[in-house]
Amino acid sequence: MFELNEDQKMMQKLARDFAGKELAPGAEHRDEHEEFSRPLYDAMCALGMSGICFPEPYGGAGADTLSYILAVEEMCRADSGIGISLSATVSLCAWPISAFGTEEQKQKYLKPLCEGTKMGAFGLTEAGAGTDAASQKSVAVLEGDHYVLNGSKMFITNAGEAEIYIVFAMTDRTKGTRGISAFILEKGMPGFSFGKKERKMGIRSSQTMELIFQNVRVPVANLLGKEGEGFKIAMSTLDGGRIGVAAQALGTAQAALDAAVRYAKERVQFGKPIAANQAISFMLADMAVKVDAARLLTYRAAALKDTGKPYSKEAAMAKLYASDTAMAVTTDAVQVFGGYGYSREYPVERFMRDAKITQIYEGTNQVQRMVIGGALLK
Amino acid sequence: MEIVVCVKQVPDTTEVRIDPVKNTLIREGVPSIVNPFDKIAVEVAIQLKEKHGGRVRVVTMGPDMAKDALKECLAIGADEAVLISDRAFAGADTLATSYALAAAIGKMGPVDLILCGKQAIDGDTAQVGPGIAVRLGIPQITYAAKIELNGKMLKVDRESETGFEIHETSMPVMITVGKSIAQPRYPTIKGTMKANRAQIPVWTAADIGADARKIGLNGSPTQVRRIFVPQARAKGRIIRSETAAESVARLMQKLSEAKIV
Numbered sequence: 001m002f003e004l005n006e007d008q009k010m011m012q013k014l015a016r017d018f019a020g021k022e023l024a025p026g027a028e029h030r031d032e033h034e035e036f037s038r039p040l041y042d043a044m045c046a047l048g049m050s051g052i053c054f055p056e057p058y059g060g061a062g063a064d065t066l067s068y069i070l071a072v073e074e075m076c077r078a079d080s081g082i083g084i085s086l087s088a089t090v091s092l093c094a095w096p097i098s099a100f101g102t103e104e105q106k107q108k109y110l111k112p113l114c115e116g117t118k119m120g121a122f123g124l125t126e127a128g129a130g131t132d133a134a135s136q137k138s139v140a141v142l143e144g145d146h147y148v149l150n151g152s153k154m155f156i157t158n159a160g161e162a163e164i165y166i167v168f169a170m171t172d173r174t175k176g177t178r179g180i181s182a183f184i185l186e187k188g189m190p191g192f193s194f195g196k197k198e199r200k201m202g203i204r205s206s207q208t209m210e211l212i213f214q215n216v217r218v219p220v221a222n223l224l225g226k227e228g229e230g231f232k233i234a235m236s237t238l239d240g241g242r243i244g245v246a247a248q249a250l251g252t253a254q255a256a257l258d259a260a261v262r263y264a265k266e267r268v269q270f271g272k273p274i275a276a277n278q279a280i281s282f283m284l285a286d287m288a289v290k291v292d293a294a295r296l297l298t299y300r301a302a303a304l305k306d307t308g309k310p311y312s313k314e315a316a317m318a319k320l321y322a323s324d325t326a327m328a329v330t331t332d333a334v335q336v337f338g339g340y341g342y343s344r345e346y347p348v349e350r351f352m353r354d355a356k357i358t359q360i361y362e363g364t365n366q367v368q369r370m371v372i373g374g375a376l377l378k
Numbered sequence: 379m380e381i382v383v384c385v386k387q388v389p390d391t392t393e394v395r396i397d398p399v400k401n402t403l404i405r406e407g408v409p410s411i412v413n414p415f416d417k418i419a420v421e422v423a424i425q426l427k428e429k430h431g432g433r434v435r436v437v438t439m440g441p442d443m444a445k446d447a448l449k450e451c452l453a454i455g456a457d458e459a460v461l462i463s464d465r466a467f468a469g470a471d472t473l474a475t476s477y478a479l480a481a482a483i484g485k486m487g488p489v490d491l492i493l494c495g496k497q498a499i500d501g502d503t504a505q506v507g508p509g510i511a512v513r514l515g516i517p518q519i520t521y522a523a524k525i526e527l528n529g530k531m532l533k534v535d536r537e538s539e540t541g542f543e544i545h546e547t548s549m550p551v552m553i554t555v556g557k558s559i560a561q562p563r564y565p566t567i568k569g570t571m572k573a574n575r576a577q578i579p580v581w582t583a584a585d586i587g588a589d590a591r592k593i594g595l596n597g598s599p600t601q602v603r604r605i606f607v608p609q610a611r612a613k614g615r616i617i618r619s620e621t622a623a624e625s626v627a628r629l630m631q632k633l634s635e636a637k638i639v
Contacts, residue, residue: 010453010570018564048567061567 004070011052011067015074018047023078030081030205031350034197037205038161041085044075045116050089054098058106059114065240066302069247073298076251077258080354081205083251087244088157088206089113093120093166096237097184100225109164109184121162122241123153123211124234131367133234134177138169138213147171147183147223149216152195155361159209160194163187166237167211168230180230184222191216202353239312240305241362242319246298249319249326249358253291256326256333256351260284263337263346280336287329294322313375320368323358330355379432379527381423382486383456383493384479384510385416387440387447388500396607412447414562415495417454419555421562422525423493424455430527433457435486439467439478445578452573453565459576460486464583469595472501476509478593481586483514491532492552496521504554511552518552519545523559 004012022040030037052068054060061067068090076083094113097105112118129135138151149169153159165185172179185192195210225233261284264275274280301318304311330352334341341348359365389408397404412420423434436451438444439462448459462482470478483489492514494507504520511518523542524535536543537556565573583593591597617632619625633639 006574007571010574011567014565014567014570046566047564052567061571063567063571 012070015071019078027079034204036207051114059111065305069302072247073251076248077255081203089120091241091244092122118163120164121158123167140169146217149213153211177231182224182230182233242315246318246322249322253326253329256330260333260336290325294325316368316371326355381491386413387444388413413498417562419493420451421560449573453570466583471598471600472505474597480510480513490549494554496554507554516550520554
């Protein structure tokens with residue numbers, strides 16, 4: 001638990017090398033221009049990053065969840081936008097197919113996701129259904145061997161770029177959450193289109209768009225799980241997704257800490273590096289403790305997921321603490337940099353903007369507290 | 379094609395500091411890497427294999443931890459690896475090292491091509507590759523920028539200070555490569571996991587039939603007289619104006635200001 005094994009260490013090194021050499025150099029440019037780079041994403045996946053934690057018969061590497069989490073952390077240390085694009089493909093699209101899909105669905109959809117030839121996305125959130133996921137307006141009506149899907153989804157990471165989508169819609173409104181079903185959609189299905197691209201505060205190198213369904217005919221074979229299992233699938237998918245978001249937050253926080261330590265040693269005021277002031281070194285110490293605590297919670301949740309034991313509470317704890325840490329540490333990093341930190345010449349303000357979303361998506365931190373509280377009081 | 383690539387595990391010199399008193403490298407805490415030129419040689423070997431078939435074997439001489447360097451080569455696509463390791467090899471200079479590597483390659487059966495990086499970034503001697511060729515009595519081409527297989531012959535562009543020399547050679551041959559020939563690929567995750575599980579054979583001095591007088595300290599006539607840190611050279615300035623003509627004009631102005639012209 002406290003020491004990574006050989007495979008995990010190599011995975012971390014691999015991801016760190018790639019992220020440092022390929023993602024870091026253009027991260028500022030992509031943030032500035034709100035540009036998602038498909039070629040970089042594809043290069044990352046060509047190494048096998050999207051298949052790390054899936055079985056070999058489906059094109060995966062058969063490694064554990066922690067190995068995958070290490071990869072997300074390292075990618076996000078260089079570029080959170082690309083890192084979370086990976087996490088959306090793996091945690092939110094490939095994982096539910098591997099957990100709930102039929103053999104046919106796995107061959108058709110999981111395999112290309114693992115092999116990195118296709119990208120995935122997950123559509124649950126709607127304009128009026130955020131935390132209250134049960135108030136879905138999207139509707140799927142069974143007509144013969146197809147479901148006819150109508151509605152829209154909002155704030156969907158990888159939308160427009162992804163080829164494969166997990167989409168939730170009401171199949172029986174009278175049953176509430178038990179009336180929600182999950183479907184696998186493909187880009188290009190008639191009636192399936194994309195709305196405007198969101199203009200975001202952070203993770204600007206990831207693409208976020210609206211999904212629009214106008215009489216999309218989805219084959220019955222593309223129903224994921226059984227009819228009415230959608231909510232259950234969504235919730236268990238988000239449990240795993242939260243570990244990915246925790247890893248994202250962790251990577252961003254680590255990047256900010258690294259930058260702050262480096263700067264504090266270089267920046268000279270009153271004839272000495274600012275790190276020589278306890279006001280600064282104590283701040284750095286507090287940042288490091290938080291980052292490490294977040295790391296332990298995140299790795300623990302990942303390790304737990306592989307044991308087959310319940311991990312919902314631990315994933316919520318990791319996501320909550322790591323994202324709060326990311327926000328605090330990136331804000332402190334800007335403080336260490338002073339006026340330069342506020343300038344877009346230096347990366348720490350980007351880290352601060354990137355951090356904020358981790359407290360919001362895949363369940364706000366208030367929801368995480370509901371999950372943790374619920375588990376304690378049950 | 380049967381290809382053997384000789385690699386060396388070196389300290390990452392971008393992270394090396396020098397002890398100002400003793401004038402020696404501070405090795406503690408410095409990560410070890412595959413000598414970058416050697417990794418390029420492995421990449422070239424893999425590309426040749428992908429195009430023409432065959433097998434790529436990597437060999438290194440070093441302590442047990444040098445297996446990490448070999449695993450890195452396996453992860454990007456080398457087929458097999460051998461570690462040459464024995465206490466008797468300790469203290470080897472380039473002469474003794476090339477002797478040991480040549481002896482090991484001699485044990486590997488028929489080999490068509492031996493590839494080496496042009497030099498190691500720690501010692502920078504550029505002697506081991508050519509030393510191996512001489513020991514094995516085969517031709518050598520250094521500083522290759524391009525290698526092409528033409529029937530049974532290799533066509534090699536050799537980079538020199540004045541331009542390129544185009545050579546044609548029969549095999550077996552030893553070729554050293556520079557930076558311009560290829561960019562090493564990133565290892566894939568599956569490749570890395572497979573490499574991690576690979577059992578790497580270790581050959582001792584006895585296994586390769588080495589003459590005890592020619593290996594390690596005994597076989598190393600090199601004596602280091604003095605180690606010093608060269609004075610850091612000031613960085614050159616690049617004048618980059620809108621047009622070449624403006625750049626030249628500014629350069630001329632600077633040169634005349636400095637009373638050089």
